[in-house]
Amino acid sequence: MRLRKARGLGRTMNYPGRLFIVEGNDGSGKSTQIYLLKRWLEEQGYPVFFTEWNSSELIKAATKKAKKKNLLTPTTFSLIHASDFADRYEKMMLPHLRAGYIVLADRYVYTAYARDMARGCDPDWVKNVYSFAVKPTISFYFKTPLEVSLDRILSSRPQLKYHEAGLDLGLSNDPVESFKLFQGMIKSNYDSMIEEEHFMVIDATKSVEKQQQKVRKAVMDHLRDYVAPSVSQEEQRA
Secondary structure, X not given: OOOOOOOOOOEOOOOOOEEEEEEOOOOOOHHHHHHHHHHHHHHOOOOEEEEEOOOOOOOHHHHHHHHHOOXXXXXXXXXXXXXXXXXXXXXXXXXXXXXXXXXXEEOOHHHHHHHHHHOOOOHHHHHHHOOOOEOOOEEEEEEXXXXXXXXXXXXXXXXXXXXXXXXXXXXXXXXXXXXXXXXXXXXXXXXXXXXXXXXXXXXXXXXXXXXXXXXXXXXXXXXXXXXXXXXXXXXXXX
16 A cells, blocks of 8 residues: 655644744753743743643653553554654644744654654655644754764763664664664754755754854744733633
């Protein structure tokens, strides 16, 4: 059976809110940047909703258990994370976008594209799975050399995580070597999406301050005509 041609993210944002997302390899520093952006926007008085990858209250316990017991195949790995995303998207992201909030997401569908394809899943299939999602207002891609990412991770904890190193794929028995091979494929997948998905590339080797300045400027350029939700909208959302 032939797969239908991948649709990707065909839906444009037609909601009063804004959706800003960050992507990048593990250790790219994207989580630090979106945290700083969140705090700054809140200080400016903007209504902000934050969500992160693999955090659905419905799904995350099952995902953690399956990973711990190494039960996931590339296909089930993809689908369980897609279920997590769909739950958060429909229950949290969309309602807040409709209510006019600024939604910040630490990883979006492009994480699935990059990781699942590195695990051998069909690119068209993966894109079709996530085709229900809207295109972000801005997709920030924090581009980092693998050695830099690796150094950052190992400076914050003693060892690499099993799945972030791709040890489930049998690429190498050495965690560091496996990490380089697996994350290298992920990085190549991200790089191949830059033009097609209109990523805003951030040089993640720059200082935290310089990266944040670029992020804030880009965000503010998309908030010039933004109208914050009224009290009645917030009451309706509560």
